[in-house]
Amino acid sequence: MSTQKINIGLFGFGPVGQGFYKLAGQRANNKINIIRIAVKDQKKERTLDRSAFTFDYRELLHAPDLELIVEATDDERAGYEIIKTALLKGIPVVSANKKLLANNLEEFVDLSIKTQTPLLYEAAAAGAIPIITSLDSYFNDEVVNAIRGIINGTTNYILSSMLQQGISFETALKNAQELGFAESDPKNDVDAYDAAFKLALLSVHAFGKILDVNDILRYGIRFIKKEDHQEAEALDKVIKLIAHVFPSGDGIEGLVLPTWLAKEDDFSSVSAEFNAIEILAKDSGAHLLKGKGAGSLPTGSALLNDVIKALSGGYTYKKLNKAQNPDGIEIEVILTLKNPSEINGLLEVQKQVEANGNIKITAWINTRDLKAQIGYLEENEAGLISTGRIRKVIKQSKSDKLSCTEKKIQNEVLN
Amino acid sequence: MSTQKINIGLFGFGPVGQGFYKLAGQRANNKINIIRIAVKDQKKERTLDRSAFTFDYRELLHAPDLELIVEATDDERAGYEIIKTALLKGIPVVSANKKLLANNLEEFVDLSIKTQTPLLYEAAAAGAIPIITSLDSYFNDEVVNAIRGIINGTTNYILSSMLQQGISFETALKNAQELGFAESDPKNDVDAYDAAFKLALLSVHAFGKILDVNDILRYGIRFIKKEDHQEAEALDKVIKLIAHVFPSGDGIEGLVLPTWLAKEDDFSSVSAEFNAIEILAKDSGAHLLKGKGAGSLPTGSALLNDVIKALSGGYTYKKLNKAQNPDGIEIEVILTLKNPSEINGLLEVQKQVEANGNIKITAWINTRDLKAQIGYLEENEAGLISTGRIRKVIKQSKSDKLSCTEKKIQNEVLN
Numbered sequence: 011m012s013t014q015k016i017n018i019g020l021f022g023f024g025p026v027g028q029g030f031y032k033l034a035g036q037r038a039n040n041k042i043n044i045i046r047i048a049v050k051d052q053k054k055e056r057t058l059d060r061s062a063f064t065f066d067y068r069e070l071l072h073a074p075d076l077e078l079i080v081e082a083t084d085d086e087r088a089g090y091e092i093i094k095t096a097l098l099k100g101i102p103v104v105s106a107n108k109k110l111l112a113n114n115l116e117e118f119v120d121l122s123i124k125t126q127t128p129l130l131y132e133a134a135a136a137g138a139i140p141i142i143t144s145l146d147s148y149f150n151d152e153v154v155n156a157i158r159g160i161i162n163g164t165t166n167y168i169l170s171s172m173l174q175q176g177i178s179f180e181t182a183l184k185n186a187q188e189l190g191f192a193e194s195d196p197k198n199d200v201d202a203y204d205a206a207f208k209l210a211l212l213s214v215h216a217f218g219k220i221l222d223v224n225d226i227l228r229y230g231i232r233f234i235k236k237e238d239h240q241e242a243e244a245l246d247k248v249i250k251l252i253a254h255v256f257p258s259g260d261g262i263e264g265l266v267l268p269t270w271l272a273k274e275d276d277f278s279s280v281s282a283e284f285n286a287i288e289i290l291a292k293d294s295g296a297h298l299l300k301g302k303g304a305g306s307l308p309t310g311s312a313l314l315n316d317v318i319k320a321l322s323g324g325y326t327y328k329k330l331n332k333a334q335n336p337d338g339i340e341i342e343v344i345l346t347l348k349n350p351s352e353i354n355g356l357l358e359v360q361k362q363v364e365a366n367g368n369i370k371i372t373a374w375i376n377t378r379d380l381k382a383q384i385g386y387l388e389e390n391e392a393g394l395i396s397t398g399r400i401r402k403v404i405k406q407s408k409s410d411k412l413s414c415t416e417k418k419i420q421n422e423v424l425n
Numbered sequence: 426m427s428t429q430k431i432n433i434g435l436f437g438f439g440p441v442g443q444g445f446y447k448l449a450g451q452r453a454n455n456k457i458n459i460i461r462i463a464v465k466d467q468k469k470e471r472t473l474d475r476s477a478f479t480f481d482y483r484e485l486l487h488a489p490d491l492e493l494i495v496e497a498t499d500d501e502r503a504g505y506e507i508i509k510t511a512l513l514k515g516i517p518v519v520s521a522n523k524k525l526l527a528n529n530l531e532e533f534v535d536l537s538i539k540t541q542t543p544l545l546y547e548a549a550a551a552g553a554i555p556i557i558t559s560l561d562s563y564f565n566d567e568v569v570n571a572i573r574g575i576i577n578g579t580t581n582y583i584l585s586s587m588l589q590q591g592i593s594f595e596t597a598l599k600n601a602q603e604l605g606f607a608e609s610d611p612k613n614d615v616d617a618y619d620a621a622f623k624l625a626l627l628s629v630h631a632f633g634k635i636l637d638v639n640d641i642l643r644y645g646i647r648f649i650k651k652e653d654h655q656e657a658e659a660l661d662k663v664i665k666l667i668a669h670v671f672p673s674g675d676g677i678e679g680l681v682l683p684t685w686l687a688k689e690d691d692f693s694s695v696s697a698e699f700n701a702i703e704i705l706a707k708d709s710g711a712h713l714l715k716g717k718g719a720g721s722l723p724t725g726s727a728l729l730n731d732v733i734k735a736l737s738g739g740y741t742y743k744k745l746n747k748a749q750n751p752d753g754i755e756i757e758v759i760l761t762l763k764n765p766s767e768i769n770g771l772l773e774v775q776k777q778v779e780a781n782g783n784i785k786i787t788a789w790i791n792t793r794d795l796k797a798q799i800g801y802l803e804e805n806e807a808g809l810i811s812t813g814r815i816r817k818v819i820k821q822s823k824s825d826k827l828s829c830t831e832k833k834i835q836n837e838v839l840n
Contacts, residue, residue, distance in 0.1 A: 137709075138706075139712065140559055140564075143562065144559065151453055276715070291553075294553035294717060294727065295553060297714070300691070300711075300712065300713040300714075300715075301710065301711065301713070302710040302711070307708045308709040311706070314566065315566060318566050319563075
């Protein structure tokens with residue numbers, strides 16, 4: 011690195027942008043010069059002098075002295091233009107915008123490789139946890155069999171407070187919103203979209219394949235009841251929202267489902283703001299990484315680390331589109347019945363799903379629910395689950411983009 | 426990387442060398458050519474043809490086609506010559522020889538930087554856990570306040586089996602030796618030398634300072650009794666051998682001590698072959714990395730990852746000899762008395778040690794022992810501890826190389 015400062019354009023000044031701004035002033039050997047900060051809202055009270063800002067992101071995007079971009083907006087349309095334009099101009103980009111990245115991953119990765127321009131997104135994957143860096147720089151020669159994680163702090167906070175305080179989902183959500191842990195529109199977190207976006211970012215580095223977020227079997231925590239926690243507790247289990255991704259046939263399979271965990275499971279003790287990710291590597295075994303998955307300084311720190319990394323190059327994408335040879339893993343889904351009369355149909359589903367693939371369905375028979383060990387699917391307000399609900403989930407998917415899991419279940423349920 | 430193979434000399438063919446050899450044949454795009462394996466014992470039965478070996482390490486070290494060295498011996502003298510010679514010749518070295526590295530770290534790091542020749546040692550620090558890579562490439566711009574870890578699998582196995590089977594240290598050690606988890610001379614593991622070597626390797630990347638292993642306050646598990654586990658259990662605690670390192674004044678302070686942990690502590694659930702390391706980073710908070718700390722394939726995989734990394738460069742050593750500005754942390758040491766009559770002297774020690782520095786001593790008064798929350802110092806066969814024992818520990822240190830902790834305690838105890 012020369013002694014010259016690097017001229018950075020910062021896009022977005024929410025908590026993450028502010029965290030980055032603060033740390034950039036203290037660290038990186040004072041080599042960072044933030045030329046301007048692009049924000050949308052002209053009326054919002056800011057902590058910096060008005061001259062630090064521009065309200066026209068294109069003005070900053072095309073500034074002649076711009077050398078690196080930090081994209082910390084939550085704006086998908088402007089963000090897309092910013093990243094694409096920058097890469098085409100050969101300007102390195104560091105981004106925390108997981109939705110934008112996940113939805114355009116194939117195009118962005120392709121562009122970054124073709125233009126040889128770094129595009130780094132550690133801050134988007136699991137806050138401060140160096141999971142992308144580890145996968146891309148350390149596990150890039152080793153086959154990864156699977157990845158499992160708690161990668162959404164909001165749902166983790168809600169599940170924890172439901173359990174600890176014995177309150178309903180609605181109350182826990184309201185509390186989380188009041189404390190700033192959940193947004194006013196909680197859909198993104200609560201329905202597990204956010205976790206699905208992150209899974210896509212992890213998958214390209216773990217398995218070398220682009221995972222379409224629409225192909226992820228995604229089931230949030232909206233329908234988890236107080237009683238579900240009590241029932242889990244009685245069985246010495248804890249309910250967590252677990253994201254899971256693993257190679258399956260020629261593709262990869264992504265799942266984000268409420269899951270019963272044994273209390274001794276490392277994930278059972280992951281508390282509110284923390285995320286945790288387990289890498290199951292073929293030769294070196296299980297690795298756990300745990301750290302703060304959100305927050306102004308942790309995420310800002312991840313952006314700053316990426317800025318420094320971007321000065322010496324981008325990701326290796328060493329596995330991209332290269333055949334891997336993972337050990338098969340088995341996901342066990344426990345389905346239980348609302349009504350004992352459904353048992354024959356269920357056992358038939360189980361038999362046929364197990365016949366091909368690495369998903370094992372185990373019937374758990376009680377009168378209350380149809381539920382999953384990984385997977386805790388629900389049917390109605392009472393948190394009950396039936397094959398009918400599974401059909402409904404499948405119907406929500408684009409029929410031409412069904413994941414392997416869904417196709418298997420669909421074949422059985424719809425036939 | 427060109428399509429040409431890289432010519433590697435492998436030194437040592439114990440479990441780790443064999444693990445590396447096996448994986449090198451399967452991975453790394455078949456770009457590795459192991460030209461020969463240097464071993465000492467001519468009579469030992471080997472799994473490969475005799476032609477694969479040389480019994481003269483110097484012959485391999487000076488082979489004209491040698492391009493990279495994998496040093497997996499446990500031979501300090503030959504290892505020193507191998508690493509030094511290679512670096513001076515500009516041949517990159519990957520090593521798993523923690524004792525050799527820790528004892529010569531200043532010289533080796535200096536030589537690696539001066540000759541611009543990579544010297545990588547991820548496999549020496551905590552087996553498969555990418556801790557050095559993370560510290561060196563991801564946390565190299567962020568201040569680290571402290572590192573804490575379980576970094577010796579043998580002692581962890583012994584402590585676990587003592588607790589679970591209710592057996593004595595001697596029996597647990599004997600079992601571990603029979604199962605190959607402990608060596609016939611267990612001193613290196615049991616007296617915490619091994620953990621101290623690893624702490625030195627972590628410290629140079631976390632804090633930018635070379636930690637002399639002789640300055641580490643090191644107390645093994647040899648004197649832990651069945652009754653100690655029972656007592657811990659009664660207080661809802663678990664005893665683990667915890668390595669701890671943090672900046673203190675102008676230097677750094679290293680401790681490896683049996684420690685009482687709350688059962689909810691992440692480290693309490695770390696089982697036999699696993700290691701775990703916590704990085705307390707100033708901005709991004711606590712990070713936990715957990716993985717296999719030993720074993721043929723996990724450690725062999727770490728060597729292979731380092732080989733690939735060495736082709737593109739060595740460690741950054743970005744923090745080396747640069748001032749850091751960590752947040753102060755406090756280590757609480759609980760001293761308890763064998764004899765209530767010692768209480769006044771102990772309280773005096775406590776007051777004065779606390780007066781300067783980040784070590785807080787809390788008296789735990791019972792008639793049985795003088796013990797540490799972090800720190801479980803012992804006095805005699807019955808596992809009892811007194812100020813007398815501390816004096817003895819201090820006397821074992823070179824008097825001109827006392828660590829800060831020891832000096833503080835010495836001042837109080839010897840005066």
